[in-house]
């Protein structure tokens with residue numbers, strides 16, 4: 001009989017005494033070493049790997065393997081057996097990092113979110129802190145506490161990121177943040193969830209693993225969507241409405257400003273997702289210059305307003321989800 005952690009590295013669950021049903025097991029084609037000295041079973045996949053390597057990386061595995069085994073304990077090909085409740089795909093990612101010496105975050109390539117999630121889940125559960133923390137660092141950088149300079153829309157922000165993911169995967173990111181108590185990731189990740197329509201409810205499936213938001217995060221997003229939509233409307237108002245030209249170009253400029261304002265209101269109300277409160281208006285303003293160019297002074301004022309409004313939007317992002325995040329920018333009114 002072997003003992004494996006369940007859910008938390010601090011909590012243990014005694015495994016059953018059932019003999020391994022070898023006929024239903026599939027040996028991992030990638031991680032079955034003939035001189036391995038422990039067999040780990042996850043789902044229907046069996047891995048024959050090395051106790052010493054796992055023990056060095058993980059105090060949880062170290063403690064697990066140190067427990068004396070009874071005479072009638074499960075064995076496969078002479079190796080003691082440990083049954084784990086993890087997904088086999090999660091273990092494969094960690095074994096690749098551990099046994100293949102793979103650099104998981106090489107420059108110039110995009111790491112799939114499923115890989116990052118596996119490293120965090122297994123790293124967290126088995127206290128393999130190097131893997132967990134390296135993967136969390138990638139998410140912290142992608143979901144930071146400062147408004148990223150490269151952010152124009154959430155979709156393009158993710159498309160240009162070092163992580164291979166789309167908006168639906170922010171559900172996984174939220175769950176990883178909750179698992180590891182990494183609050184700083186949550187505001188932008190929940191913002192990403194608010195850009196979803198049906199998938200906000202139905203969830204996302206990657207490599208056979210299905211992720212949905214918890215009920216409380218789902219409720220926070222439903223409320224957040226409304227708040228973001230209202231904030232987007234206020235942003236348009238703050239950037240464009242009541243612009244007056246005080247330069248010598250007076251009337252011609254004012255007409256252009258009125259046209260820009262009218263089109264901005266149309267754009268904001270007609271173009272989904274209406275919860276895209278953080279979207280930059282720089283592209284819109286640039287586009288307007290072709291036919292409705294204001295004077296240079298008013299153009300500078302518009303750009304400054306846009307910058308200030310988006311900074312303030314970022315400042316209020318945690319509040320949209322009733323979060324308090326240590327280190328989040330407090331005062332962006334300058």
Ligand SMILES: [Zn+2]
Pocket residue numbers: 244245246247249250253254294295296297298299
């Ligand atoms: Zn003007």
